[in-house]
Amino acid sequence: MFAGLTGKIISVLAQAPVPRDLDLPLPIPAADLKILLVITFLAHILFVNLMVGSSVLTVIFEVIGLSSPRYDALAKRIAHTITVNKSLAVVLGVGPLLCISLVYTIHFYSANALTGYAWISVIPLVILAFLAAYLHKYTWDKWTGRYKRMHVGVGLTAAVLFLCIPLIFLSNINLMLFPQQWVEVKGFFSSLRVGNVFPRLFHFLAASIAVTGLFLAGWFGRKSYPLGDNLPEFNHSKLRRLFYRVAFYVTLAQLFFGPLLLFTLPAEGVTGTLLWLILTGAAIAIAFLYLLSREIQADDHAIGNKYVWTVIVFTLVVVAMGTGRHLYRESSLSAHMKLIEDRSDTFHAVELATHMRIDAGLGVGDALGGGPTGESVFRNCAACHAVDRVLAAPSLIEIQSIYKGNPDGIIEWAKAPGKKRPEFAPMPAFAHLDDERLRLVADYMLSATASPDKDEASSEHN
Amino acid sequence: MAVIASIHVFINHAFAVGAYPIVTLMEYRGWKKGDGAWDELAYKVTFALFVVTTTLGALTGVGIWFSAALIAPFGIGSLLRVFFWGWFIEWIVFISEVILIMIYFLSWKRMSASGRKRAHIGIGVILSVFSWLTMAIIVGILGFMMGSGRWPETQSLFSAFFNPIYLPQLAFRTAFAMGVAGLCVWFLIFFFTSKGSGLRHGSVRYVSRWMLVWIIPFVAASVWYWKVVPAAMAANIDVALVTQRFTQWHETLAIIMFCAIGALILVAGAGALKPKLLTSILLFVPLLLGLWLLGHFERVREFVRKPYVIADYMYSNGVRVSELPVLQRDGVLTHATYVNNHTVTSGNQIGAGRDVFVVTCSRCHTTTGINSVVTKFRNLYGEQPWDKNAMGAFIHTMHTSRTFMPPFPGNDKEADALVAYLKQLQVDHEFILAAQNSWTVKPAEVTGATGGP
Numbered sequence: 001m002f003a004g005l006t007g008k009i010i011s012v013l014a015q016a017p018v019p020r021d022l023d024l025p026l027p028i029p030a031a032d033l034k035i036l037l038v039i040t041f042l043a044h045i046l047f048v049n050l051m052v053g054s055s056v057l058t059v060i061f062e063v064i065g066l067s068s069p070r071y072d073a074l075a076k077r078i079a080h081t082i083t084v085n086k087s088l089a090v091v092l093g094v095g096p097l098l099c100i101s102l103v104y105t106i107h108f109y110s111a112n113a114l115t116g117y118a119w120i121s122v123i124p125l126v127i128l129a130f131l132a133a134y135l136h137k138y139t140w141d142k143w144t145g146r147y148k149r150m151h152v153g154v155g156l157t158a159a160v161l162f163l164c165i166p167l168i169f170l171s172n173i174n175l176m177l178f179p180q181q182w183v184e185v186k187g188f189f190s191s192l193r194v195g196n197v198f199p200r201l202f203h204f205l206a207a208s209i210a211v212t213g214l215f216l217a218g219w220f221g222r223k224s225y226p227l228g229d230n231l232p233e234f235n236h237s238k239l240r241r242l243f244y245r246v247a248f249y250v251t252l253a254q255l256f257f258g259p260l261l262l263f264t265l266p267a268e269g270v271t272g273t274l275l276w277l278i279l280t281g282a283a284i285a286i287a288f289l290y291l292l293s294r295e296i297q298a299d300d301h302a303i304g305n306k307y308v309w310t311v312i313v314f315t316l317v318v319v320a321m322g323t324g325r326h327l328y329r330e331s332s333l334s335a336h337m338k339l340i341e342d343r344s345d346t347f348h349a350v351e352l353a354t355h356m357r358i359d360a361g362l363g364v365g366d367a368l369g370g371g372p373t374g375e376s377v378f379r380n381c382a383a384c385h386a387v388d389r390v391l392a393a394p395s396l397i398e399i400q401s402i403y404k405g406n407p408d409g410i411i412e413w414a415k416a417p418g419k420k421r422p423e424f425a426p427m428p429a430f431a432h433l434d435d436e437r438l439r440l441v442a443d444y445m446l447s448a449t450a451s452p453d454k455d456e457a458s459s460e461h462n
Numbered sequence: 463m464a465v466i467a468s469i470h471v472f473i474n475h476a477f478a479v480g481a482y483p484i485v486t487l488m489e490y491r492g493w494k495k496g497d498g499a500w501d502e503l504a505y506k507v508t509f510a511l512f513v514v515t516t517t518l519g520a521l522t523g524v525g526i527w528f529s530a531a532l533i534a535p536f537g538i539g540s541l542l543r544v545f546f547w548g549w550f551i552e553w554i555v556f557i558s559e560v561i562l563i564m565i566y567f568l569s570w571k572r573m574s575a576s577g578r579k580r581a582h583i584g585i586g587v588i589l590s591v592f593s594w595l596t597m598a599i600i601v602g603i604l605g606f607m608m609g610s611g612r613w614p615e616t617q618s619l620f621s622a623f624f625n626p627i628y629l630p631q632l633a634f635r636t637a638f639a640m641g642v643a644g645l646c647v648w649f650l651i652f653f654f655t656s657k658g659s660g661l662r663h664g665s666v667r668y669v670s671r672w673m674l675v676w677i678i679p680f681v682a683a684s685v686w687y688w689k690v691v692p693a694a695m696a697a698n699i700d701v702a703l704v705t706q707r708f709t710q711w712h713e714t715l716a717i718i719m720f721c722a723i724g725a726l727i728l729v730a731g732a733g734a735l736k737p738k739l740l741t742s743i744l745l746f747v748p749l750l751l752g753l754w755l756l757g758h759f760e761r762v763r764e765f766v767r768k769p770y771v772i773a774d775y776m777y778s779n780g781v782r783v784s785e786l787p788v789l790q791r792d793g794v795l796t797h798a799t800y801v802n803n804h805t806v807t808s809g810n811q812i813g814a815g816r817d818v819f820v821v822t823c824s825r826c827h828t829t830t831g832i833n834s835v836v837t838k839f840r841n842l843y844g845e846q847p848w849d850k851n852a853m854g855a856f857i858h859t860m861h862t863s864r865t866f867m868p869p870f871p872g873n874d875k876e877a878d879a880l881v882a883y884l885k886q887l888q889v890d891h892e893f894i895l896a897a898q899n900s901w902t903v904k905p906a907e908v909t910g911a912t913g914g915p
Contacts, residue, residue: 017799018799019799020797020799022536022540022543023540023782023785024540024543024544025543027543027544027546027547028546083564083568084564084568087516087520087560087564088560088561090520090521090524090560091520091553091556091557091560091561092557093524094527094553094556095550095553097527098542098546098549098550101531101538101539101542102539102542102543102546105539109535109539112528112531112532113532113535119532120525120528120532122528123521123522123524123528126521127518127521127522130517130521131517134513347785347797350792351785351788354787354788355787358787379858379859380859380862380863382852382855382856383842383852383853383855383856383859383860383863384842384852384856384863386852389849391842391849391852392842392843392844392852425841425842428863428864428865430862430863432862432865433862
């Protein structure tokens with residue numbers, strides 16, 4: 001099955017643009033960077049999950065709280081966790097951004113460029129989302145009564161913004177994998193048709209809520225959490241069970257979203273190893289579900305005893321899926337990466353050869369090669385000055401009438417031009433052309449006579 | 463890009479680097495004097511700093527990356543490779559800074575209540591140090607873009623980082639941040655205290671003294687920086703000339719520095735002696751001057767490296783200095799990726815010319831929008847049909863007559879094609895996407911337009 005695919009990959013890639021890579025070596029070996037990428041990314045995504053999951057759960061519980069007030073108090077406490085998690089999500093994101101821009105420079109930047117405006121709008125969107133989250137948190141006890149709806153609205157705004165941002169990221173991460181489709185993509189919305197962005201989004205969203213559920217089960221379930229002050233109407237076991245349930249049902253739903261993601265994945269990058277890894281991850285996920293159901297059914301005094309185990313097993317699932325994600329990227333990009341490398345190497349060789357010719361004094365066909373002459377230096381002036389016509393400056397005829405027998409005057413002027421004629425823009429200074437060149441051009445200017453036909457002819461010829 | 467960068471630099475300087483030391487000092491004073499009102503004021507000011515630095519501050523920092531990588535992917539990509547460890551350390555420091563900000567603000571009430579005030583003030587001190595460190599690292603990277611020092615020879619991080627402009631720049635930014643932060647905290651004090659209250663006068667006087675303390679370092683650093691820039695430029699720009707525009711910029715800088723310092727002394731002096739006199743309107747004057755100064759100061763970077771993204775290594779259009787001869791011989795289209803025509807033939811002049819434009823000019827010029835080439839050429843040659851020989855000459859020598867443009871990285875045929883395309887633009891305006899927005903072009907869309915005149 002997979003051998004047949006290789007041929008297909010090559011033919012698909014024929015349509016892909018193959019840019020040259022940057023000419024600087026990677027600062028550390030690519031393999032190390034990739035490991036760093038996976039690790040830093042997992043750290044980042046953990047807090048992103050908590051940020052997105054908590055803001056969704058906050059809204060849900062606040063809405064439930066409209067009819068039963070104790071859930072409003074719970075929603076408020078969940079909102080409090082967002083403050084720290086969202087800031088960590090952002091700062092931890094810089095590391096993987098750094099790594100991915102290094103190891104997949106061409107692919108990542110191409111995807112960014114293709115989704116240009118949407119990509120850059122991530123920044124203002126995150127700022128807005130954060131401000132909305134702060135507003136939501138700090139007005140909780142003030143916007144009550146008839147302002148409550150408005151308050152829920154702010155929370156909802158934050159949650160929706162928090163959902164748009166991952167979509168933009170996913171569209172980029174997805175688009176970079178399919179260079180053969182870059183030519184067809186025009187902007188963010190058309191990029192959503194490439195690959196399988198939406199199954200990825202659903203999978204991510206479900207994961208966010210599961211992670212948050214598990215986190216909150218520990219956060220509120222721990223004995224040191226001051227329930228008395230904050231949530232007098234709940235007890236630790238009850239809250240733990242509640243959030244275990246959230247994690248359980250959402251993970252159950254992943255049994256649908258997971259395969260959906262896998263089967264909508266364009267087949268080019270799907271390898272045997274990848275399948276094994278994903279299946280192993282899925283098996284561990286089922287073990288996780290079993291563990292959770294045991295916890296949920298446990299007595300009030302025993303619930304939470306296996307919390308650490310649930311976290312460990314869940315971490316294993318995440319590591320398996322995260323590694324699978326990376327493997328998929330590697331296998332779908334490897335052929336294209338090789339093409340890029342070959343092309344870059346070829347160019348590099350040409351560049352070296354050229355420099356060897358230059359160093360050996362053979363030249364490269366430089367128009368100004370073979371030492372400066374009055375005519376060659378005059379190319380610096382020809383953009384504006386012509387013999388008997390006014391282009392963007394006085395003609396040479398006019399200059400000759402001013403500077404006849406005074407080439408030094410021209411040199412002085414060219415080094416530091418003044419401003420005489422109101423009809424022209426000021427002339428730029430040419431102090432960087434040395435005196436020898438300026439003398440050549442001054443003499444040339446004073447001796448030149450009109451021969452426009454010659455110029456015309458030479459450029460028509462090309 | 464410029465907007466994001468300015469906001470970021472301002473917030474980073476005024477709110478993070480300068481303001482956290484001030485609130486820490488205020489907290490310390492409140493604690494020493496047993497003055498609960500001071501503590502409460504410091505807390506409120508910190509709340510405002512907290513909201514701003516964790517949203518606008520943190521994200522515009524990331525935003526600079528996003529937009530820089532869009533505008534100059536090759537330049538930023540290369541910078542990342544040169545400066546990997548710098549960025550990496552910067553990242554760690556940035557994480558620490560944000561975590562410290564959160565701890566400092568979120569634990570304020572709890573630690574005060576439980577008698578751990580001294581430890582809390584300690585956190586404030588560490589936070590102040592980390593905010594400064596973040597800036598100290600960034601300045602190295604910015605300075606590098608401005609003049610790469612000995613990097614082209616040694617290719618080592620160390621020499622890239624400690625480029626000649628590094629220390630004066632850092633000194634200038636530090637003193638600036640401390641001074642301007644005083645003004646920001648001042649605003650916040652006005653916001654959180656009531657008019658005519660003793661608390662307002664006391665705290666305003668306190669912050670004024672802080673600013674006065676920084677005046678002397680500020681003056682010294684300004685002079686130092688001002689003196690060092692031309693030398694650094696002369697050493698780094700290979701045409702070794704100080705252009706008119708630079709001279710102008712340099713003179714204006716001196717004037718603005720002078721005014722800003724003067725205004726700062728006046729306001730801070732008034733605040734220290736007669737805090738009652740001050741109204742928030744009055745504060746706008748030095749604040750605006752400060753912003754102007756900063757904007758002007760930032761422009762030097764943009765300005766000095768104009769033909770380059772990385773001095774002496776890479777031009778702003780992504781062409782490396784060392785590949786230039788290859789491109790000028792073989793043609794830039796031959797080696798380009800996202801173009802429809804790889805060679806110029808008699809039949810595809812206009813289409814190839816458009817490709818040349820996109821590859822070589824479009825990162826700085828549009829066809830008919832901002833900094834439009836059509837307008838530029840019209841300014842030179844007026845309304846009559848432009849002279850193609852003159853245009854050809856301009857293109858081949860554009861880096862010598864306008865030193866802020868890179869040399870034309872193509873061969874003669876391509877220059878002719880570009881001229882043909884530009885001449886067509888003169889009569890038939892067409893808006894096209896720049897290289898950064900259209901890395902890829904759909905062949906079908908362009909064939910229709912390659913018919914030629």
